[in-house]
Amino acid sequence: MSDLALEVRELRKTYKTVGGTQEALRGLDLSVRKGQVYGYVGPNGAGKSTSIKILLGLVRPDSGTALVMGHPAGSVEARRLLGYLPEVAVYHEFMGAEELLVLHAALAGVSASDRLSRCRTALEMVGLGSRMKSRIREFSKGMKQRFGIAQALVADPPLLVLDELTSGLDPIAQLELKELILSLKERGITIFFSSHMMSEVETVCDSIGIIHQGKLRAEGTLQDLLSIENRVAIHFRGPTDELAELNPQPAKAGEQVITVEQAGTDAALDRIRQAGGSILTVAPAKRHLEDVLHQLVTAGEAA
Amino acid sequence: MILKIYYLSKLYLLEQIRRQVHLVTLFLAVILLMLPAYVNSFSLGLSAFERVAKDFGLTLISFYAVAMAIFLGVTAVSSDLERRTLYPLLARPIPRWAYLMGKFVGVLVVLVSSVLVLSCCLMLSIAALAKFADGQLIVVALCYALEASVLAAACIFFSTFSSPPLAGVLGVFLYFVGGLSQSFISFFLVEDRESPAVAMLARGLKMVMPHFDLFRVKNAVVYTLPLEPAYLLSITGYALAWMLLFVLLAERVFARKDL
Numbered sequence: 103m104s105d106l107a108l109e110v111r112e113l114r115k116t117y118k119t120v121g122g123t124q125e126a127l128r129g130l131d132l133s134v135r136k137g138q139v140y141g142y143v144g145p146n147g148a149g150k151s152t153s154i155k156i157l158l159g160l161v162r163p164d165s166g167t168a169l170v171m172g173h174p175a176g177s178v179e180a181r182r183l184l185g186y187l188p189e190v191a192v193y194h195e196f197m198g199a200e201e202l203l204v205l206h207a208a209l210a211g212v213s214a215s216d217r218l219s220r221c222r223t224a225l226e227m228v229g230l231g232s233r234m235k236s237r238i239r240e241f242s243k244g245m246k247q248r249f250g251i252a253q254a255l256v257a258d259p260p261l262l263v264l265d266e267l268t269s270g271l272d273p274i275a276q277l278e279l280k281e282l283i284l285s286l287k288e289r290g291i292t293i294f295f296s297s298h299m300m301s302e303v304e305t306v307c308d309s310i311g312i313i314h315q316g317k318l319r320a321e322g323t324l325q326d327l328l329s330i331e332n333r334v335a336i337h338f339r340g341p342t343d344e345l346a347e348l349n350p351q352p353a354k355a356g357e358q359v360i361t362v363e364q365a366g367t368d369a370a371l372d373r374i375r376q377a378g379g380s381i382l383t384v385a386p387a388k389r390h391l392e393d394v395l396h397q398l399v400t401a402g403e404a405a
Numbered sequence: 406m407i408l409k410i411y412y413l414s415k416l417y418l419l420e421q422i423r424r425q426v427h428l429v430t431l432f433l434a435v436i437l438l439m440l441p442a443y444v445n446s447f448s449l450g451l452s453a454f455e456r457v458a459k460d461f462g463l464t465l466i467s468f469y470a471v472a473m474a475i476f477l478g479v480t481a482v483s484s485d486l487e488r489r490t491l492y493p494l495l496a497r498p499i500p501r502w503a504y505l506m507g508k509f510v511g512v513l514v515v516l517v518s519s520v521l522v523l524s525c526c527l528m529l530s531i532a533a534l535a536k537f538a539d540g541q542l543i544v545v546a547l548c549y550a551l552e553a554s555v556l557a558a559a560c561i562f563f564s565t566f567s568s569p570p571l572a573g574v575l576g577v578f579l580y581f582v583g584g585l586s587q588s589f590i591s592f593f594l595v596e597d598r599e600s601p602a603v604a605m606l607a608r609g610l611k612m613v614m615p616h617f618d619l620f621r622v623k624n625a626v627v628y629t630l631p632l633e634p635a636y637l638l639s640i641t642g643y644a645l646a647w648m649l650l651f652v653l654l655a656e657r658v659f660a661r662k663d664l
């Protein structure tokens with residue numbers, strides 16, 4: 103038995119569109135180990151939802167293989183082990199939350215005696231405990247998203263595939279969600295989610311994959327991706343022309359920033375003072391996931 | 406798997422009830438129940454009234470069943486597709502055919518139960534005057550339900566590969582061409598020497614379509630002719646075969662579809 107929860111090889115998908123074709127995936131590879139929290143990020147139209155739908159069997163790939171917990175993606179066995187949050191949160195809006203969830207639990211194969219308690223727990227986990235009887239149509243957007251998460255959790259699957267996890271959630275809900283993800287992870291549940299909230303991906307994920315134009319461009323832990331070297335950022339105010347060799351970049355409100363190797367900090371500070379500049383802050387240079395993403399995307403577009 | 410189909414049908418039925426589809430049926434039921442109130446305005450004899458009432462009532466039921474069949478058949482899957490409520494459902498461990506079957510069974514239940522309610526109302530209101538409850542009315546109405554069910558299955562099939570309006574038009578077309586009676590074709594089309602091509606076309610088309618005219622046994626009850634059980638049995642089998650075919654075809658298309 104492999105220890106991979108998701109295993110995707112050379113996945114390709116081209117959609118037929120009105121004017122011709124749209125290549126969505128161009129040889130996507132992914133490996134998500136069991137027990138991992140995996141963040142799946144990439145710009146709009148990168149192919150995240152397409153690949154997730156292929157994992158669910160909602161879309162058929164043109165070529166390549168995808169395994170979900172060792173079963174072919176889209177097979178009933180694969181879906182039995184997986185909870186899915188769709189990108190667009192739409193549920194049968196005339197149904198009551200608990201009522202619909204009970205039906206979902208039944209379809210997922212939860213035994214009749216467990217259904218109601220499972221549903222209540224799931225709704226409470228996402229903070230809808232007080233709205234169990236409300237109809238879905240009476241929910242706000244964020245509440246529908248919460249319902250979606252509950253619906254993914256209801257059968258207590260070992261793998262969660264969540265598309266745009268934080269879409270529409272308020273900051274407090276996002277914090278709570280972080281807690282929820284960590285507690286699920288503690289129970290050994292594998293979580294694969296796509297998100298545009300980089301801060302969240304940075305804080306909860308063990309591993310991150312960056313997809314762009316239908317191909318995985320980078321994969322690894324946060325540390326790997328950010329490749330935090332020993333670099334220092336110096337913010338200062340003052341002349342820039344004379345310091346051109348240090349390559350200063352404009353920062354906020356007339357400030358400039360230069361980034362140098364840690365070993366060269368003193369020399370750089372001296373140069374700035376000599377040129378008549380005044381030092382504002384000296385701090386370790388930090389890269390964010392955004393920067394990595396931006397860099398990969400611009401590099402990808404130039405290629 | 407049967408249980409899962411049951412849950413899917415239940416979801417469909419609950420949704421339809423919340424959408425107040427059953428109120429349409431009830432509205433028609435009230436009209437049928439009020440039939441005896443027209444007896445004086447018709448100022449016909451009782452037996453003539455009975456005939457007219459049966460004819461009118463059954464025609465109403467058949468139109469209602471057909472309209473419902475097309476509407477429900479076309480919307481059953483496409484509304485889930487368009488609203489994307491399909492995704493969370495199909496993410497469950499159920500094969501796509503079970504999903505289609507769940508929908509179809511749901512539509513079937515709506516159609517048959519509406520027709521049953523309506524025909525019972527018609528029977529009651531006629532019985533109120535004629536002092537005789539004609540159970541054959543219900544049998545005839547159920548034949549309409551069979552016809553409507555085949556049509557609904559066809560519409561589900563159409564809706565898997567075309568937009569809802571187009572699927573509706575295809576359904577209406579199927580209903581009219583498939584429902585042309587043999588005598589109509591031979592009388593008006595085949596005898597017409599001017600356009601043998603049209604007659605050929607009509608015959609050919611009808612040949613590959615469900616023969617809806619077989620289900621129209623209204624005359625039996627309007628003119629109190631006997632209805633052969635063997636005939637009823639054979640058209641039931643015929644209807645089931647078509648339903649199965651359409652659901653299988655729908656499954657073929659649907660299973661290959663990118664959602």
Ligand SMILES: Nc1ncnc2c1ncn2[C@@H]1O[C@H](COP(=O)(O)OP(=O)(O)OP(=O)(O)O)[C@@H](O)[C@H]1O
Pocket residue numbers: 117118119124125126144145146147148149150151152153189664
């Ligand atoms: N049903 C479809 N028909 C045609 N093209 C599609 C379809 N769905 C997606 N695409 C195309 O496939 C590409 C990838 O889309 P996808 O939805 O997978 O992106 P995404 O990474 O989920 O983006 P987002 O962050 O905006 O959700 C896009 O170029 C999109 O235009």
Ligand SMILES: [Mg+2]
Pocket residue numbers: 150151152189265
């Ligand atoms: Mg997406």
